Amino acid sequence: MFKSIITLSAIFIACASFADIRFKNIYQNNMVLQAGEENAIAGKTNPEEAVELSVSAKLKDGKTIQKTLKTKSDKQGKWLVKIPPFPKRTNLELAAKNASGESAKISNVITGELWLGSGQSNMEWHFGNNTVEKEFLEKYQKDADATNGDVRIFTANRFILPEAVDEVCGDWRIIDGKNLRHGISQICYIVASQLSKALDTPVGFINSSWGGSRIEPWISKEAFKSSGVSFNSSNNTEFKNWQEYEEFTSNYAKLREEYIKNFPKWIEQNPTGHLQNQNRASRPKMPIDVLANDHNPTNKYNSMICGIAPLSPKGVLWYQGESNAGQPYFYGDLLKLLVNSWRKHFKRDFHFYYVDLAAINDYQNQPVHYGSWGGIRETMAEVLALPKTGVATSIDSGGSKMQGLGDIHPPHKELVSTRITNMALADVYKKGNPKAARSPRYAGEFKVEGNKLIVKIANAEGLRKMQGKEKLTGFAIRGENPRDWKWADAEIKGDTIILSSPEVPEPKAARYAWANRPLLSVESKYGLPMLSFSTDNGAYVDWGRQKK
Numbered sequence: 001m002f003k004s005i006i007t008l009s010a011i012f013i014a015c016a017s018f019a020d021i022r023f024k025n026i027y028q029n030n031m032v033l034q035a036g037e038e039n040a041i042a043g044k045t046n047p048e049e050a051v052e053l054s055v056s057a058k059l060k061d062g063k064t065i066q067k068t069l070k071t072k073s074d075k076q077g078k079w080l081v082k083i084p085p086f087p088k089r090t091n092l093e094l095a096a097k098n099a100s101g102e103s104a105k106i107s108n109v110i111t112g113e114l115w116l117g118s119g120q121s122n123m124e125w126h127f128g129n130n131t132v133e134k135e136f137l138e139k140y141q142k143d144a145d146a147t148n149g150d151v152r153i154f155t156a157n158r159f160i161l162p163e164a165v166d167e168v169c170g171d172w173r174i175i176d177g178k179n180l181r182h183g184i185s186q187i188c189y190i191v192a193s194q195l196s197k198a199l200d201t202p203v204g205f206i207n208s209s210w211g212g213s214r215i216e217p218w219i220s221k222e223a224f225k226s227s228g229v230s231f232n233s234s235n236n237t238e239f240k241n242w243q244e245y246e247e248f249t250s251n252y253a254k255l256r257e258e259y260i261k262n263f264p265k266w267i268e269q270n271p272t273g274h275l276q277n278q279n280r281a282s283r284p285k286m287p288i289d290v291l292a293n294d295h296n297p298t299n300k301y302n303s304m305i306c307g308i309a310p311l312s313p314k315g316v317l318w319y320q321g322e323s324n325a326g327q328p329y330f331y332g333d334l335l336k337l338l339v340n341s342w343r344k345h346f347k348r349d350f351h352f353y354y355v356d357l358a359a360i361n362d363y364q365n366q367p368v369h370y371g372s373w374g375g376i377r378e379t380m381a382e383v384l385a386l387p388k389t390g391v392a393t394s395i396d397s398g399g400s401k402m403q404g405l406g407d408i409h410p411p412h413k414e415l416v417s418t419r420i421t422n423m424a425l426a427d428v429y430k431k432g433n434p435k436a437a438r439s440p441r442y443a444g445e446f447k448v449e450g451n452k453l454i455v456k457i458a459n460a461e462g463l464r465k466m467q468g469k470e471k472l473t474g475f476a477i478r479g480e481n482p483r484d485w486k487w488a489d490a491e492i493k494g495d496t497i498i499l500s501s502p503e504v505p506e507p508k509a510a511r512y513a514w515a516n517r518p519l520l521s522v523e524s525k526y527g528l529p530m531l532s533f534s535t536d537n538g539a540y541v542d543w544g545r546q547k548k
Contacts, residue, residue, distance in 0.1 A: 020102040021045040023094075026311055027106055028172045032152050032204025033311075035088035035111035040310035042080045043096055043104070048072060050099040051079045060089040073098075078166070080310065086111050088201040112150070112202030113195060116313035117188045118218060118305070119320035121211030122355070122409055127189075128181035131400040131411035140186075141177035143193055150201070151175045151192045153184055156208035160299035162290045164220065168208070168307035185209070187317060187355075190417035191424070198425055206313065208304045210294065214323045215334050217300035223341035224297060229333045234293035235286040238327075245297065248288065255287035295323075305342070312346040315428055317420060319355040321376050322408060328375035329545040332382030339386055351388045351428050353420050356380055356531065358410050359398035364515035367476035367485040368538075374514035375539035377532050381441065390427065392419035393439050395513065396520055396529045405517065419528070435461050436526040442533035443495075446510065453477055453488075453499045453507040455535065460495035462525020472497075474519035476511045477504050482541055485511070492522070509536035 023043040033039045045051060055067040065086075073079040079096075086092070092109040117123055127137050144151065157169040173179060175189060188205040196203040210217075216231050224231070224242035231245075232238055239245040248255070262284045270276045276283070290296050318338075324331050339352050356377045368374075383389050394416045400407040410416075422437040438459045445456040457463060465472055472490035477499050488499040488510065499510050513520055513532035522530040537547045 020100060021051070021096055021098040022104045023096065023106055024307070025167050025169060026154065026206075026308055027094075028154075029106050030108050030110075030152055030172045030174050031106070031154065032110055032112050032114050032202055033086075033092070034114050034314065035086065035090070035201065037085050038082045040080055040082050040312075041094060041096075042078065042310050044077045045073050045079055045096075045098045045102075046100065047075050047077045049077070051081070052097045053081045053083070054095040054097070055083050056093040056095075057086055058091045059087065088112050110149075110152070110202045112204060113199065114204045114206070114311065114313050115188075115192070115195075115315050115317065116206045116308070117185060117191075117209065117317040117319075118207075119209045119318050119355075120213045120323060121209075122322075122358070122413075123185060123187055123207070123209040123317070123319040124211050125186050125409055125411075125413060126181065126184050127186060128183070129409070129411065131402045131407065131409065133401070133411070136412050136414075137181060140189070140193075141180050144175050144180045144189070145177040147175065147193060147196060149174045149176075150196045150203065151189060152202065152204045153188055153192065154204070154206045155183060155185070156206065156304045158210050159303040160217070160291075160294045160296075161302040162299060164298075164302040164306040166307050168304055170208075172204075186413035187319065187417050187420070190414055191317065191421050194418065194421040195424060198421070198431060199429060206308060206311070208308070209319075210300055210304070212323055213300060213320065214295050215320055215331065215338065216297040217295060218305065218320075219298060219334065219338050220301045220306070220341055220345065221298045223337050227333075227337050229330075229337055231297060231330055231334060232324075232327050233288055233297060234295040235288050237285055237288070242297075248285070249290050252287050252289055255285070259284050259287055306345070309346055312348045313350055314348075315351040315353065315424055316342065317353050317355075321357050321380055325357070325373055325376040327543075328379045328539040329543055329547075330379075331376060331539075332379040333548070335380060335383045336386060339383060339389070349388060351390070351424065352383070352386070353390045353392060353423055354380060354383065355392050355394050355416050355420070358394040358408075359396070359405075359517035360408055361406050361516045363405075363517050364474065364513075364519045366515075367487050368511055369515040370542050372514060372516045374511070374518070374532050374534070375542060378534060378537075378539040381531065384441075388427070390423045390438060391441075391531065392416050392423065393529055393531055395518065395532065398517065435459065436524075437528075439528040440522065440524050440530040442512075442531070442535070446535045448507055451500055451505050451507065453510050453535075455497045455499065455510055455533075457495050457497060457530070459524065459528075463492050463495060463497075463530075464523060464525060465492065466521050466523045466529070467527075469521045471521070473521045474513045475499055476514060477501050477507050478509050479504050479506050480508055482509075482536065490521075497522070509534070511535070511538060514538060
């Protein structure tokens, strides 16, 4: 990591040309701009200098349009021009020239649909990974060759920075069968290909993701400072707000000295695991060097998200959460903060779709698995309270032939990608049935009638037992004791599920699929699995927390 920081300045310089005028690095040959709307084109030159942008647009019907637009750079040398709307499949050549006579040009730019994908390794997961079967790769290599240049992907390079910069490193590639396996995100490619076919348009994806990353590094400092949300940092320290974190990190040298001095004493006083747990409040806090760990807040936003603007995605795909599963009670607020702050940054109320976590490890063998991924799946769903959001569940996938049930990376992303595409087509492009694209989920309402607990389900059209299942499984019910769960008998009635157990005469709460690899049994008539849920805020209760 330290090496990455040291070489960062040189690499960001390499992102730009050495002329006195240039485009921002995200603006390259072969890129995709939004069709049918104004597009902001940005770059850098000498401070306060006149800039002229020549636009040569070749429309689908062969007609050519020429435009010349003028602006002036600001005191930092940044310039921005908005070009007029062009229909899909317009091929553009953009040439920028400053008053000093220097020029820069990008070509083979095409108009279509532009999306952004981000998250951790399951978003990064590409066709060349070792668990991907040969037949799956060959299928999509043929698919990529058939797209005829309509799928183009920018993959952002991995770097961290303590402050935001107005650039993002990486390259645009037109995807074909030859380059598909070389670091191209499966989800980004498959969704792009499916959208392109359905809409008969080019589709571009910006993939800015990092395996193993937490959510905190993807959120801006400004968002943290204005929100007051709680979060976790690289040394597993919880912070109530950004101000507390900033005060802590600003005293790094002093805290490091104190830690080296005091931690050995604490270990001597607390040599056993029992004592260390009992006296954990007095344990000296490990200092945080903001440059030393890629889990620290804001550092990926600073180098891998901020500089994408003023490009503005039509929609965002998010696949992350595994690295935050140990503190699920933070996640809902953080994900909502990410969405709202990104919408503000990109100046677009884009659609946001996330993928919940796939099944992992052994099958559920208890009514409730405490500390499982049930908690993080539940708090992820808090973002659905925001408009234009949706979830593509992967709870019915997970594991691989090569690495077994414990494989955290489902090797083939076609299932979840198709679910994302169906939502996007229905919501963004008004093609398809929105009800058919959304999984059944807990509607937030339940009632008790005698010894029965009746749960209301949203997106419940055609709610049914899963194909091939003998009975409804995966349901748990309890009385007053929050740690005494029993398996529940279940019955589907319309948009409700009726739960009961002879061992729970006075039910108080219920859960479904509360495990890393849960027993699933309910789906919509469209074959989409019902999401896991609790009626007692399980993501918080299980960790001794209060829901805000």
